[in-house]
Amino acid sequence: MLVRFLVVFVLSFSVVAAEDKPGDALQWLEKMNAAMKMLNYQGTVIFMKNGQLDTMKYRHSFVNGVEQERLFSLNTPLREVMRKSNEVSCLFRETKQKVINHHPIDSSFIINLPQNSENLDKLYSITLHGNESVAMLPTQIIDIRPKDQYRYARKVWIESNHYLPLKVEVYNDDGSILEQVLFTDLQIDGNSELNAGVVDENSLHVTHIHTTQAEPFEQAPFMLKNWPPGFNTVFFIRNSLQQSQKAVDHLLISDGFSSVSVYLEPKQDQGLQGPNSLGSVNSFSRVIEKFQITVLGEVPAKTVEFIASGVALR
């Protein structure tokens, strides 16, 4: 009896110890990263952000080395969003307007992941966190906790057989949920095309938003003295924002999960000052001489304020 108890105890301990290996959790993330890009799959996704709930049909395909994502809204306003690599378009079916944005980088609608997980364990504590079913499918929960105050905590529910993310939660500093993305059904290798009805392309009013070529950050008129650990330059461009059509310097930095934009432009009127927030997105604005600085990203308010306080003109 005692021997049996000891065997059970040792086995259960070894299971717990194995679950705590950070390497295993990183492997799950790496496999998920590959599966998200390479597999063809579709399903229904619920996005809960900023107190708003949206349900959309989702399809991902990988054709001739090009990644495509399509989202169809199920509710008004009816719209179709498509990402083909780094080109994102949105079609408003009711007004027949289409906006095409050529963005410098491609990023998933479901979750952003670091391309290189090499130094990730320095920034986050990544562990296996048990198993649950999502959309009637078995998942492994990955707990991603930041080791400092510059980023949000996350949990990802990864489908156990194909390594696709079925649920993502982003948490505030107090542990409350900031964002949630959830699949309610998922089919792998589904061949049926999502189609909400044919729209005559000639009848559409198309607007293109082009971005300029990315430049080295060293050529920017400003520099960052405060870099949160693990954040690196993704791109620096000199662009015009959609509404104002005025030139703005735009630097994007990221730690893989979270990204932050730094904008610099000539100050108008009194300029923006201080913090703002919208859901998980925080911003901090300040004026330096004749320029408006705004730092904005899906990071805690502390982070954008820290970065903004270290912006200096070259």
Added chain:
Amino acid sequence: MQEQTNEKISLFIDDELDSQKALLVLKKIRDDEELQGVLQRYQLISQVLKNDESGLLNNSFAEKIHAQISREPSYLLPRKKTEINWQKTGLAIAASIVLAVVWIVNKIDNRANTSYRPPEIAFIAPQPLQAGAMNPRFNDYLQAHENEVYINNVERGQPVNARLVGFQQE
């Protein structure tokens, strides 16, 4: 021994010695020039403190006083007992008990919430934006920030939603 004598001289000047002890001190002072000097100094200090008088002094006076004081030992003289104000004491005890109760309750409450303690961050809390009240420039910045938020319509009362789910018709 010298310290005790000096202490008695001080008490004598303040009229806090009984007659027998005062006589003994006076006898000692009569036979000792050093103690006479101590008595004179203590009397002078006592008069200055009581009369609040002052006069012009030469420049070396302060230095001399300072040097003399530095040579003098420190005395911890007994203070005259004052009557205890029981009313004030009672109020002080009551206030202490209230403070202790508040502290203990706070401690217990903190222990009940130890499952997750958010890190302390010192900064000005940002004001959550109302969708309709969003600065158009902030909207522009959101749109330019990655694909997920590149287009939205906050001016029609629709909150910006990351990853294009808030994409709304214009």
